Amino acid sequence: MAVDVAQLVEQAREGRPRAVARLISLVEGASPQLREVMAALAPHTGNAYVVGLTGSPGVGKSTSTSALVSAYRAQGKRVGVLAVDPSSPFSGGALLGDRIRMSDHASDPGVYIRSMATRGHLGGLAWSAPQAIRVLDAAGCDVVLVETVGVGQSEVEIASQADTSVVLLAPGMGDGIQAAKAGILEIGDVYVVNKADRDGADATVRELNHMLGLGESRGPGDWRPSIVKTVASRGEGVGEVVEALEKHRAWMEERGVLGERRLRRAATEVETIAVTALRERIADLHGDRRLGALAEQIVAGTLDPYAAADQLVAGVTES
Incomplete structure (x- = not known):
């Protein structure tokens, strides 16, 4: 059944969660009205700061995402979250594990959380993620956090969809060589060693610094990825992560890198x-x-x- 796209977009711009949900559902379902939806959204996009969070299962991505939501809300910013979950083998939908962990924000009108199923798409994202990001951007979100599914070493697609990519690691999740495989250490702008209250956190930071220094060919003004230790479950270190993100954003804006990344994203x-x-x-x-x-x-x-x-x-x- 056809929907009134103009009215839906207007309601989404007013911050009505049902309208945002309906628009993302049209995107996920590849609706015949998808072209109309994208055309209506286009004039309202380009304002949100898109942050991607990736890392192996068990490093605390959902907990870290929830902590970042709290930090940005404390600054008065509207936040959208796209949590990409594995597809259910029964329904084909998302398993919703991430939304359960972020239930603290469920009643906050300044936060919109959406789980999306991969539906067999590899690389850690859902195929419709770029259009869903566009919906949240047009709906007035200042920050959009995209949490990938957690497939491990091959999960590098987020680098092409985010303004800033955050790679999460945790002590005891494998040695430095394992962490460096398949480019996972080539996509990060900010590295977060979560669960830093565990033994081995400092060693993980040292390994990261060593890996990032290997073959480094950065010029004097190039970005040097930040490494931050956190205990996301207690909110420790989250302020430092936000500070690192803001520094990276300022560096990109100063050097025109942000515009270049967004051009590449649009071209892709x-x-x-x-x-x-x-x-x-x-x-x-x-x-x-x-x-x-x-x-x-x-x-x-x-x-x-x-x-x-x-x-x-x-x-x-x-x-």
């Missing part, structure tokens, strides 16, 4: 939408005589797969 979003549309059109060709004819030529040896793919793409884009 456009590319993803375009590739998805092309993939859907190509999928529609299964059983089509053109695809069958190309396959016959490949089997007969009269055409190679790359030339066949070029013909297929040309046919799809021209039709």
Whole structure:
């Protein structure tokens, strides 16, 4: 059933959580009105500071996110949270574990929390996360916190979606070499060693400093990632994390890096939408005589797969 998009956007701008929820549901469900939604939101976007939080399961991402919400609310800022959960094997939806941990903020009208299911998308985010961030931005959130699913070493997609990326680690969660694998130490702007009341916290900080220094090629004015120790469950060190985030934001604004990151993010979003549309059109060709004819030529040896793919793409884009 069609909805009044203009009215929904107006209500979301007024801070009505049901309108925000409805807009994100339209995004997640790839509604036929999605283009209309994005067009209506566009003039109201570009103001939110997007912070991504990533790290292995068990490091305290949800607790840290909740503590950051409290810190930003103490500053009077409106906060949106996208907590990406693993998909339920039964319903396909999110398991909602993160929302349970953030229940302290459930009744705060200045906080909007949304769990999103990955629905099989790899990299720690849901495929619709960029559009959901856009909804929260347009709804007047000053800060949007995006908490990834916690898949571990390969969870680097958040770096392309956030203004500032926070990587969380904890003592006893593996040695420094393990932490440095697969680029997880290449995406962080701020590193947080949570559960710092445990033995080994100082050693983890030393390992981090060592890893960040290996092969370092930063110039005099380049950003040097901050390392902050916290005990998020008690709120300890959270103020220092917010301070580190604000320093990084100020550095990016001063050097034009923030604008560059947002341009890259927009370009990636456009590319993803375009590739998805092309993939859907190509999928529609299964059983089509053109695809069958190309396959016959490949089997007969009269055409190679790359030339066949070029013909297929040309046919799809021209039709």
